[in-house]
Amino acid sequence: MYLRAISFLRRQGQDYVSSRDLADQLHLKSPQIRKDFSYFGAFGVKGIGYRVDTLIGRIREILKLSGTQKAALIGAGRLGKALALYPGFGLYGFEIVEIFDVSPKKIGKKIGNTKIQSIKHLGNLEKRGIRLAILAVPAEAAQETAERLVEGGVRGILNMAPCYITVPKRVRVQTIDIAMELGILPYYV
Amino acid sequence: MYLRAISFLRRQGQDYVSSRDLADQLHLKSPQIRKDFSYFGAFGVKGIGYRVDTLIGRIREILKLSGTQKAALIGAGRLGKALALYPGFGLYGFEIVEIFDVSPKKIGKKIGNTKIQSIKHLGNLEKRGIRLAILAVPAEAAQETAERLVEGGVRGILNMAPCYITVPKRVRVQTIDIAMELGILPYYV
C-alpha cells in the first residue's frame, strides 16, 4: 500500500514525503506510518521526512520485491484474460510468463505475446524460475488446480476463486473475493 | 466470508453447522465464530450448532443483503467486461443493471443483455434505485468518475483502480488492488 502511494508521488516528481502527508493520502494517522517504517530501521530525516527513492528501495527490499518475479496464470477465461493483459503488475516487478488452461478451444491461442498451454504441461514451474501463480479457474477446480501448482513447486498463490483452498503451510495463499468486497458495502450504506 | 462458506454448505445439503466445523473450514478458532454471531443475538442451538438456513437469513439481514440490490458498472474495458458477466455477484443479491463508458467505440454495444451507455447519461442513479457502483476505469479517471457517481446519489463504491479515492463521508469506498495482493506473497515465500 505504501509502495503504491509512494510510487505515485515519485511519478509526480516529489523527492521527499513526510509521515503526515502519507497519512492524509492513505487515510491513516501519522504515528502509524512512522512506527511501521521504524520496525525496519530508521531511514527518515528529522525535520524533512523520508526520501522517496530510499523509501521505495527499502520497501521493495523488505517485501522481497526487488528485481523481477515470474508468475504463471492458470485459467484463461474472461478474468484471466484481463489479468494477463493488465500492466499494473509491473509496479511490483511481476511478469506473467506462462498461461495455462484446460479447454482445447483456448490451448494454443495467444493472449498478448504469451501462448496458452495445456494444464497437462504445467510441469515443474520452480525449475523455470516461477514461484508465484495466479489462479483464475472456476471455484470447483480451484482446490485441485492449487494442488497441481504446489506439486509444480509454487510457493505463493493469488486465488481469485470465491473459496478457500487448503495447501501445505510452506505455501502462501492470498484470496480475493470481489463479490464479497461488494457485499461489505450495503452494511455501511 | 461466513455467508460464502455457509452458502457453500447449504448447496451441499447440510442442515446444521457447528462453530468448530466453520472454524476448520475458514481457518479460524471456534470461539471467534461464536462471539461474532453472539454479537447479533443468540441463534444457535446448544448441543447441535447453527441451522444453516437461519444463519444465512440472519447474516443477510445483518449485512443488509436481503433482497436484490441494483448496481452500476463504470468502465467497460477488459476487467469491466469480466465483471459484467460474472455470475458470482448473485450470491449476495447484486445485479448489474447499467453499464457506462466514455469510449464512443463501446457506447451502444452490449455486454450480455445490458447496453453500454455514455457516461454523460449517468444522471441520477439514486432515482433509478441504484445505490452501488463498481468502478473499473483507469486510475487517472477514478477520482473524477467517483465524484460523478456521488453526484448521481451513489452510496457505496467498489473501486478496482489501484488508487485511493476521496469521497464525502456518507459514501463508502471499498478498494481492491489485485497487483498489491500479489505483492504480499513474496514476503512470506
Added chain:
DNA sequence: CAGTGCTTGTGTTCACATTCACAAGCACCA
C-alpha cells in the same frame, strides 16, 4: 550561531479483538 519550525523515532497508554474456560442447555439413549 542561537532561535524557530518542522519531522522523526519511540516509550507509554489505550483500545480492541482474539482466545480461553466453563456454566448452561439440548438430544439421544438406556
Added chain:
DNA sequence: TGGTGCTTGTGAATGTGAACACAAGCACTG
C-alpha cells in the same frame, strides 16, 4: 428419568496493534 456427549454463549484473561506525546535532530534564517 437420569446420565452422557456435544455445542452454545459469555465473562475474564490475554495478546496485539493503534494512538499519543515528547525528546532528539535537521534546516533555514537573521
